Structures are given as C-alpha cells and as structure tokens.
Amino acid sequence: MATIGVIGGGGWLAGALLHPALEDGVIRPQQLILSSRSGDVTGFEDWPDIATTTDNEALVARADIVVLCVRPHDLDEIDVDLADRLLVSVVAGVSAAELAERYGATRIVRAMPNACAEYRLSFTPWFATDGVTDDEADFIFRFFSASGQAHGINEEAQLDYFTALTGSGPAFPALFADAMIRHAIGAGLDPETADAAVRQLFLGAGVLMAQSETPPSDLVDIFLEYRGTTAAGLSAMIEADVASPIFRGLSAAREQAEEGLL
C-alpha cells in the first residue's frame, strides 16, 4: 500500500480533492500524511488515522507519492529531494522541467483540477512525464476521477491553457452570474430573490448543457430561431460582442499561467 504525502494538505484544493478520494476508498486514511505550516489540519475529522506533520522532509521520508498542493510562491520554502518519488503537482504555472530541477524528481504528474472538485465536478486535465508507470497512471486517474472528470493529455503546454479555461472553476461563470444578479436588483427584485433566481438558473443551465446532446452553439441558434424575447436579448449581447471580453479574459489568464506566478 503506497503512502501518499500531501504538502499543503490543509489548503482549499487539497481538501476538495482528498475528501472524495477518501469517501470512495481510492485512498485509505492509513495511507495519507498531510503537511501544513501549523500542523493543524481541519476538515479530516472523519478520518482520525490520517497522519499530519509540519515537517516536509519527514513527510517525504514516509511517502511514495508526494502531492504538491501549495501556492506557487510557497515552492521556494520547500526544500525536499523527490528523486525516488512520484511527484504530483497541482501548482499553476510551474512546469515539469522546473519541478524536476527544484526537487530532483524524474516521475512527475501535473494536473489542473478546479474548485468544483469539492462537489466532485472538476474537469481535471493531467499530464505525465515518460517515467511514470502504468500502475501510477492508473492511480492518478482514479484519484482525480473521484473529484470529477479526469482527462489525460499528451502535451504539457496544454495545461497552461486549461489553467485558464477550466482551472478557474466557477470564477468566470460567477462573473456572468453576478452581472445578472446586479441587473435583476436594478430591475427591482429584492437581492435575496435575485440571488436565488440566478443561482438556480446557473444550476439548470449547467445541468442542461452537461446532459443535453445539443452543444452550446446550437442552443444559442435554437433560441435565436425561436424569435422570442430571448432572441432579442441574445441579439443585443452578440451585437455588443460579448465574446470579445471573454476571449480577452481567457487569453490574460493563459498568459499568466505561461508566465508563471513565482
């Protein structure tokens, strides 16, 4: 039974990824060791057998697989030798080559989950370097599948694009939703009702788009061809070139991922 050490195990994404994996038995609590700055890790009270530490070297000494789950600027603080370990990094904007240089690892998986992992709804592209074994890749697939849809990719450069597109999780749809809520309040709805209405709208739209065979572009066409009130709204948005700021935002996020955050 491999031991899995998670550096930054007390953070947001670590909890979102680990809870589903523990609930599904992909990882057993006895396999897991979490490091944090303080040694206090909350959110894992249901699994008292999980070990915690403040000492990343001690974590590495015990672990076969080391998951890096800290913010990019925290990497400088982490001084460990991962030459004989499988290194799994979810850190945005730090390449496998840089991770290899920093930590001596030769078997590296980079993955880009998102905050929807907490609800098992992440889209998680992952890339493995050549040395990663089939058994390790199988574990990685099962681990990320517990918190969403795991999607293997062959080109590492695509991870920077996915960091912008899906790593951002709810952030870009939230911007759209917030604009709708503010408009609804401006139109006279009370804030609570506006909030509830738009959240339900995004849930409904999300489920429909995920489950319907009709792609989003066809949905737009269907409503345009319907020639009703929605067509009037869509036409105004299209005329205002709503795609343009979305394209600019995605490009800016991708450039930041390519540039790195160190």
Ligand SMILES: NC(=O)C1=CN([C@@H]2O[C@H](COP(=O)(O)OP(=O)(O)OC[C@H]3O[C@@H](n4cnc5c(N)ncnc54)[C@H](O)[C@@H]3O)[C@@H](O)[C@H]2O)C=CC1
């Ligand atoms: N939050 C998100 O939606 C996503 C985050 N990511 C990536 O995941 C990584 C982690 O992000 P979050 O969980 O959001 O950050 P976070 O700030 O919630 O968690 C990071 C944790 O690492 C701990 N930490 C920092 N230095 C440490 C050290 N030397 N030893 C042990 N623990 C240490 C911090 O105290 C904190 O608890 C980042 O690199 C980010 O780019 C990737 C995709 C989505």
Ligand SMILES: O=C(O)[C@@H]1CCC=N1
């Ligand atoms: O905004 C960020 O930097 C994190 C990493 C990728 C998505 N969210």
